[in-house]
Amino acid sequence: MSAKEAAPEAAPKEGLPTLHHLSDSQSQAMIWLLEELSVEYNLVLYQRDKGHRAPPELRNINQLGKSPVFVTTDGRPIIERSAISAYILKTYDTTGKHAAEDWVKDEILNSFAGATLGPLTAIELLFDLATKHTPWPLVYIARGFRKGVQKTFTTAEFKQSLEFLERELGDNEWFNGKEFGRADVMMNFPVDYIYMRKWVDNLELHYPKVTAWRQRVWERPAWKRGIEKGNGYDLAIF
Structure with a gap:
């Protein structure tokens, strides 16, 4: 359209x-x-x-x-x-x-969302698409590549990234602090990708702060x- x-x-x-x-x-x-x-x-x-x-x-x-x-x-x-x-x-x-409460932290998180999580989600999506669109019988090869990439790289990187975000949130509701800011807006898309496509198991159990943050966004009018x-x-x- x-x-x-x-x-x-x-x-x-x-x-x-x-x-x-x-x-x-x-x-x-x-x-x-x-x-x-x-x-x-x-x-x-x-x-x-x-x-x-x-x-x-x-x-x-x-x-x-x-x-x-x-x-x-x-x-x-x-x-x-x-x-x-x-x-x-x-x-x-x-x-x-909604200005940055800590401009150094804000720059770190904005860069992290674009330069770390962004490429990571792109890699995982690429192999997701390969397994869906590669014709038979080559699809079995694509699936093997995907499992290999997940086992040796992306799954561990996703988990490490989410652990980092858990620590960055700490006791705050927002990555920016008391009020949401640019870092929260930047983090929204890659985190939604991880949750919607279920790239990590037991997200709600292992990353409760990130899960609550995401829910907080989705509940806002x-x-x-x-x-x-x-x-x-x-x-x-x-």
């Missing part, structure tokens, strides 16, 4: 920023952040194709053809959720409520509004 408006009443308005959002993607966290800050914005929805790829229309917004893309009020497109969340918070969190405005958020469909 091509790009479509979220709803007739949500037709683009002049003078507002615009979020170009792809179904079942990291862009869902950007809707959450905008809703939390009560930003008035245009939302343009894109549906994945039968191969779960982004439609070509997204390339009209940015040459990479990926989501999210946030277009500012002066027409500047911003890509990558780290840059987008930083811009949104700097521009619209006028009271500084702004998150629920974002889910209603979006067009699907199921990271296990691929």
Whole structure:
């Protein structure tokens, strides 16, 4: 399907920023952040194709053809959720409520979400897809590779990463501290990937703080509004 408006009443308005959002993607966290800050914005929805790829229309917004893309009020497109969340918070969190309580920790966690968890989930997803789409009888080879990668690398890395996040949360409700911040927005997508695709066993038992943090996000009214405005958020469909 091509790009479509979220709803007739949500037709683009002049003078507002615009979020170009792809179904079942990291862009869902950007809707959450905008809703939390009560930003008035245009939302343009894109549906994945039968191969779960982004439609070509997204390339009209940015040459990479990926989501999210946030277009500012002066027409500047911003890509990558780290840059987008930083811009949104700097521009619209006028009271500084969600500013970094510890800027060094904030930088560490933001980098960890993108540079450690991001590639790790990409590797695991690649082998997931290989086992689903490799034709018979080569699929048995793909499954063997996947088990080997999990046994020697990804499973242990996931567990180590989640143990790190447990410690970073400590007694706080949010990675940022008393209030959620950019690190929480960045961490949302890779953690959801791990939970939705069940890449680690007994998550709720072994990582209760991360589990409670994720549940806390999903229970927020702004998150629920974002889910209603979006067009699907199921990271296990691929």
